[in-house]
Amino acid sequence: MDNVWLASALWIGLALLASIISIRIAMSVALVEIMVGAVAGNIIGLELTQWVNFLAGFGAIMLTFLAGTEIDIAVVRKHVAASVGIGVLSFLAPYLGVLVYAHYAIGWSWPEAQIAGISMSTTSVAVVYAVMVETGLNKTELGKIILAACFITDLGTVLALGIVFAHFDLWLALFGAVTAVALWLLPRFAPWFFTKVGHRVHEPETKFISLVLLSLGGLATVAGSEAVLPAYLVGMALAPAFLSEPELPHRVRIIAFTMLTPFYFLKAGSLVDFGAVAASAGLILVFLLLKMATKFAGILPLTRVLSFEAREGMYTTLLMSTGLTFGSISALFGLTNHIIDQRQYTILVTAVIASAVVPTLIAQRWFMPRAVTVEEHRDADAEKSHV
Amino acid sequence: MFRRILIANDGSEGAQRALSAAIRIAKRFEAELHMISVEELPRFPASIDEVVEEKTAENHIFGPVIARASAQAQAEGLKLVTHVVPGHAVPTISDFVAGERIDLLVVGFMGHSALYNRLIGSTTDRLVEHAPCAVLVIK
Structure with missing residues (x-):
């Protein structure tokens, strides 16, 4: 479509449709955007112009940045053995398991198998967090350990994505050096700058964050790395600043979720080929089961070592088996950089989406630990005051 | 006949009518009256931000709803015990x-x-x- 306004109206119309559906069925707007994108891509065909690719790419960067800002370093420090142990195994076990399977069992080349391994290694912090809030577990020590472990897993994923395909040359050294300096300076400079410029309708704070993310992202791309790597690290560096000023992340989210992330998720969905889903349904199931099996092999024994109860261990392992955003970002990275083809992308993204749903439902249906509710806290407090 | 009555209130007009009816029934049976409002969180979210923003928005909606409902019950001489619970309604x-x-x-x-x-x-x-x-x- 040559008419840019009609083309953009189509994309925004699909994003609006996804929003309305997500409100009506209380499902994540991102997941609905992927599905709407898949239907539109297969039925009417969505043209991926340069501006769509820019908005989608920027959306992925903002999503990753925002994910990084949610990390609570204090919790990771407090539960360092459990969170780092579970988080590292949660990344390594599926990464290596899927890598070996994809290469030796189904004959994918090493780079293709790397993308498969990275896509399947992820854990969806968001899915885990939502389940925690619903059950009240986010206020317990177990919940905090699981969430901290999810961040470690995601860190492993973005590090792998940023390093495995990088060119080991001077550009990578320059990118590493500039990123290190930025990560050292940002926690000091950014809060001062935010205070100086204040909250304005023209959003100097968001512009500053975007400048940092796009500059480091550009440098990462030159080095053959991936722009989401510095975005996640910058998010982690600015996490304390975002935690102390809740209005700032709220405004950044509005910008990201209105104009950027819908393009990313619609694009990710539009590249799913329904024909390939039907033809490779068995392989999709194998990838899903392999992801869950390797997560179990890696995490479940460790939960025993860390003295989790059996039910808590199963629940933790199942939640760590979920995946969505980082998995789809990894698969799309592979497709965009011509490492995997559309059939392989379809297989991986569909397995990733299934991993957001299947382990969550199993965990909630059969392995929900008993959470302490607000009412029980109140009752306990009331009893104490009576005594 | 009824000792503990629960009204589910999402702030809608229908819920308002249900609240008025629940208050009348609670008075008649001298029952305990509870009200639950469910913070509907998105299933399978892609980012924590989605969950945080939805939860914040629901909190803003339920604040005035709870205040109005409590005042209405109090005017009828009843104590309304309110609960806001995150999850999915059913x-x-x-x-x-x-x-x-x-x-x-x-x-x-x-x-x-x-x-x-x-x-x-x-x-x-x-x-x-x-x-x-029932x-x-x-x-």
Whole structure:
């Protein structure tokens, strides 16, 4: 479509449709955007112009940045053995398991198998967090350990994505050096700058964050790395600043979720080929089961070592088996950089989406630990005051 | 007959009518009156931000709803015990009914199109089916 306004109206119309559906069925707007994108891509065909690719790419960067800002370093420090142990195994076990399977069992080349391994290694912090809030577990020590472990897993994923395909040359050294300096300076400079410029309708704070993310992202791309790597690290560096000023992340989210992330998720969905889903349904199931099996092999024994109860261990392992955003970002990275083809992308993204749903439902249906509710806290407090 | 009555309130007009009915019934049976508002979180979110923003938005909605409902109950000489619980309406309310040993659940009727009801089904229908107690639907 040559008419840019009609083309953009189509994309925004699909994003609006996804929003309305997500409100009506209380499902994540991102997941609905992927599905709407898949239907539109297969039925009417969505043209991926340069501006769509820019908005989608920027959306992925903002999503990753925002994910990084949610990390609570204090919790990771407090539960360092459990969170780092579970988080590292949660990344390594599926990464290596899927890598070996994809290469030796189904004959994918090493780079293709790397993308498969990275896509399947992820854990969806968001899915885990939502389940925690619903059950009240986010206020317990177990919940905090699981969430901290999810961040470690995601860190492993973005590090792998940023390093495995990088060119080991001077550009990578320059990118590493500039990123290190930025990560050292940002926690000091950014809060001062935010205070100086204040909250304005023209959003100097968001512009500053975007400048940092796009500059480091550009440098990462030159080095053959991936722009989401510095975005996640910058998010982690600015996490304390975002935690102390809740209005700032709220405004950044509005910008990201209105104009950027819908393009990313619609694009990710539009590249799913329904024909390939039907033809490779068995392989999709194998990838899903392999992801869950390797997560179990890696995490479940460790939960025993860390003295989790059996039910808590199963629940933790199942939640760590979920995946969505980082998995789809990894698969799309592979497709965009011509490492995997559309059939392989379809297989991986569909397995990733299934991993957001299947382990969550199993965990909630059969392995929900008993959470302490607000009412029980109140009752306990009331009893104490009576005594 | 009814000792513990629960009104499910999402701030809608239907829920308001259900609240008025629940207050009358609670007065008549001298029952405890509870109100539950469910913070509906998105299923399978892609980012924590989605969950945080939805939860914050729901909190803003339920603040005035709870204040109005409490004042209405107080005007009738009743104490309204309010609960805001994150989750999904049907399982959360059903679990609450079971956990709190509620005798009667009062809900407002929410009309949808025939297509919506056929494809998705209404919350009211599913509560009637799943709640482990008597359910009164106020239309």
